[in-house]
Amino acid sequence: MIKAIAVDIDGTLTDMNRVLCPESLLAIKRLFVPVILSTGNTHCFSRTVSVILGTPRIFIAENGGVLSYSEDELEILADQQVCEDAFLRLSEEFILKKYDSSRHKYRFTDVILERNFDLGALVRRADELGLPVDIVDTAFAVHIKDRRVNKGTGLTRIAQHLNLDPMDFAAIGDSMSDRPMFEVAGFRASVGNGRPGLKEISDYVAKKDFGAGFAEIVDYMIEEEMLSDSL
Ligand SMILES: O=C(O)COP(=O)(O)O
Ligand SMILES: [Mg+2]
Incomplete structure (x- = not known):
């Protein structure tokens, strides 16, 4: 049941x-x-x-x-810093824009992006670099989140x-x-x-x-x- x-x-x-x-x-x-x-x-x-x-x-x-x-x-179970670090590293190669950055201060554990880039290429690059994050597309935003x-x-x-x-x-x-x-x-x-x-x-x-x-x-x-x- x-x-x-x-x-x-x-x-x-x-x-x-x-x-x-x-x-x-x-x-x-x-x-x-x-x-x-x-x-x-x-x-x-x-x-x-x-x-x-x-x-x-x-x-x-x-x-x-x-x-x-x-x-x-x-309860906060993830580390936003690993997502910020991944965002900065990936921003060296991709033009990424945080989604609604003025309201980002309310987020404790992830970084969210506007969906205005080649997501497949970003995910592949994050994998190649071995970044400890997942990149998830919800159709509303793209989240860089702690893999744990x-x-x-x-x-x-x-x-x-x-x-x-x-x-x-x-x-x-x-x-x-x-x-x-x-x-x-x-x-x-x-x-x-x-x-x-x-x-x-x-x-x-x-x-x-x-x-x-x-x-x-x-x-x-x-x-x-x-x-x-x-x-
Ligand atoms: O935060 C999002 O991008 C989407 O939110 P959801 O998990 O309620 O669909
Ligand atoms: Mg949903």
């Missing part, structure tokens, strides 16, 4: 403009298991989203670099905190940054707009995109009686 849900924000609960889909809110209201947000966004953004959606203050931010356990308890964390390590730690097993979770998402949490969860579902590399390891692929796809997945799990009614 599924005892909790880990859900991505951008491209899963929102549309491509990062606007919340009304279907997402209605679907969250239909759910009777905890909904844990799992996102590449900052902890401040994620916290605000959790307030307006009415989900727990337990969530995964910065792709597992930052975890929140309560209103005021954060991802949404899967985040989900494993959050599950421990809740006295659950990661297999007790359903994971729902759209991009390759969701793949590590799909690899540890007990049930995985992609929205229709999800990346092929995520869909291929999904147990259920929604026909619909964005929030309508998320709602379709929630309805499927309820109809199939996959959700536990006691935590």
Whole structure:
């Protein structure tokens, strides 16, 4: 039985403009298991989203670099300096622009870039140089992140905190940054707009995109009686 849900924000609960889909809110209201947000966004953004959606203050931010356990308890699990060093090294060869650099001060563990360069070439070069980072494209931004964390390590730690097993979770998402949490969860579902590399390891692929796809997945799990009614 599924005892909790880990859900991505951008491209899963929102549309491509990062606007919340009304279907997402209605679907969250239909759910009777905890909904844990799992996102590449900052902890401040994620916290605000959790307030307006009415989900727990337990969530995964910065792709597992930052975890929140309560209103005021954060855990920082990655080293932003390794990402800054990688950014500087790669900037010697590529014209890279930090995404929304004025708001970068709210990020604790990664560096995010605008998607205005040859991503494949950047990833290859980072590998050649042996930089200790992952470069992940979420379709919204490109993240340079500490290799030691991802949404899967985040989900494993959050599950421990809740006295659950990661297999007790359903994971729902759209991009390759969701793949590590799909690899540890007990049930995985992609929205229709999800990346092929995520869909291929999904147990259920929604026909619909964005929030309508998320709602379709929630309805499927309820109809199939996959959700536990006691935590
Ligand atoms: O931070 C991003 O680039 C995308 O965020 P997401 O993980 O909620 O899709
Ligand atoms: Mg996403």
